[in-house]
Amino acid sequence: MANLWEFTLRTGEQGCYNITQSVKDAIKESGVESGIAVVFCPHTTAGITITENHDPDVCEDVLLGFDRAFPDTPDFKHTQGNSFAHLRSSAMGCSVTIIVDEGWPLLGVWQAIYFCEFDGPRTREYYVKVLGDQMQVPFDDDDLDEEETAGLEEEPLA
Template sequence: MLFEFSLNTPAEAMVNITTEVRHAIKESGVNEGICVVYCPHTTAGITINENADPDVVKDMLLGLNKTFPDLPEFRHAEGNSAAHLKSTCVGAEKSIIISKGKPVLGTWQGIYFCEFDGPRTRKFYVKILG
C-alpha cells in the first residue's frame, strides 16, 4: 500500500513526519512488515534522529551547513549545489521495521523530512509491505 503526503517547508528544516508514518502504518492494517519512507526530491531527504530535544535538529542543520557550505566555485546554474550535497549525504529513503502494527523506533527516535532548498511544497511517500 502506498501513501502520499504533501508538506510546505521553510528555507531549511527538519520536519518531524513520524505521526504521518504511524498513521500510514495503522491505515494499512499491516502488523508485521516493512515501511519505506521515500523523498522524490534531489534537494531534500529522509532521516531518523532524536526527537526529544529540538536542539538536536538545530545542531544537525548547523553541522550539515558547516560540512557543505555554499561555495562560489560551485557551477550548478540554480545555485543550490550545497543542497544537493546535503541531500546525498542524508539520503532519499529510510526503511523501518513494522512490528505489532507500529514502527520499530528507539525511545528518542523520530522520522524527519529534511529540507535543504525551500521554501517549497514537497511530497514524500510511505510504502507499506507486509
C-alpha cells in the same frame, strides 16, 4: 492494494519536519502487523533522516553540522546556485527503511523520522510504502492440483 501513501508538506527555508505520526497512520491504515515501511522523498534538495525527537535543538545542530560539512562554495558549477542542497540531500539520503512490528514502527524511544528541507520554502511530497511479511496462510484452496503447483515454481506471481 499497494499500501502506498503520499503526503504533502509546506516547508520553510531550511528545517527538519517530524513526520513520524503520518508514518504511523499509514502503517495503521495498511493493516500490516509485521513487515517494513519505506519513507521516500522524491526531491533532490531535501532528505529523510531519523534523529532525536525530544530536544528540538538536536535538529538545529544537525542542520548546522550539515551546513559546515557541506558548505556552499563559489566554484560549484550548477548554475541554479543550490548545489549545496543537492549535496546535503545526497549525503543524508532521500529515504529511510524502518521495521514494522505489531502494527507499529519499531523505533527507539528517542527516535523520530524527519523530512529535512535544504532549499525551501517549497511545497514538498513524500511517500510511505508498507510491505508485509510473506503471506502465511494464503486462503482455502481445496481445488489446487499438482500440476498447477508445479507451474507456480517456474513463474513469478507478480
